[in-house]
Amino acid sequence: MVLLTFVDLDPELAALRALGGFFVLRTGLPPRGPLPTLAQAYAPPPPQASPGVYRDPLTFRVRKVARGLRAPESRVAASIAHQGLAARIWSVALGCAVLYGQLPDLGPRVLHWDPDAAAPDDLWLSEVRPGPSDPLESSLDAVVREGHLIPLTTALASRQRVSERLLWGNAGSALAATVRMVERWASAGGRPDAAERAGALAAGLFARPGLSGTLDPATGRRRSCCLYYRLPGGGLCGDCCFDHPPNRK
Structure with missing residues (x-):
């Protein structure tokens, strides 16, 4: 046992630091000043607003990724931007579940996002307060899948020419990668309880709508492609559904 x-x-959610910078969630007031919430990022952009990051954070992020990676199509940049944000949310939430045994309030109305920054300065929580009191798997499902992944997927699919199936594949891949990172940390630090908890929670989450069927249970490989191979110099990810890069058209 x-x-x-x-x-x-x-x-300060200081325990997350042990897992590495990708798991860290900044708390307090960002030095750059107020940032949009993820609820604002998921919502349709207002017709009249200041241009740039505050008007449409998701589109801002996609364009930033496209420039940085020289993406040939906006859907490629959208997919990679989506996977990065999904991975950050999974990391913070699963890290809290594993180390604290509970979730703080990580809802999209209280979690702030800087789409111009890299981890861990991209996500900020102004105040740490208790989150759902349901069992952890149910809490993670409500907070991450329902609270973030569903509106994020809907928002990106409506703005960019990218399929929801691909985006859910990104979410599943990001969850699996988060579990692997926790397991490596747990193995190095002699924390089998953390590895066991992460694996058990993920197994339940992969049975939920959207996430179910995104990965092959026998191999852990995706059943959709994130399109990374379409970047200049891009290859296949470790969990790609392809054995060889498809011919670019």
Whole structure:
């Protein structure tokens, strides 16, 4: 029997630092000033607003990724931007579930996003307060899949020429990668309880709508492609559904 070890929520979510920078969630006031919430990012952009990051954060991020990676199509940049944000949300949420045994309030109305920044300065939580009191798997499903992934997928699919099936594949791939990172940390630090908890939570989440069927259970490989191979110099990801890069058209 593995003894589960948890710590209490703290105002800086300091325990997440042990897992690495990708898991860190900044708290307090961002040095650049107020940032849009993820709820604002998921919502349709207002018809009259200042241009740039505050008007349409998702489109801003996609264009930034497209420039940085020289993406030949906007859907490629949209897919990679989506996977990066989904991975960050999974990392923060699963990290809290594993180390704290509970989730703080990580809803899209209280989680702020800087689409011009890289991890861990992209996500900010102004105040750490308790989140859902449901069992952890149900809480993760409500907070991440329902609260973030569904509106994020809908928003990106409506703005860019990218399929929702591909985006859900990104979400599944990001969850699996997050679990692997937790497992490596747990193995190095002698925390089998953390690895067991992460794997069990992910197994339940992969049975939920949207995530179900995104990965082959026997191989862990995706059943859709993130389009990374279409970037200049891009190849196949480790969990790609393809054995060889398809011919570009």
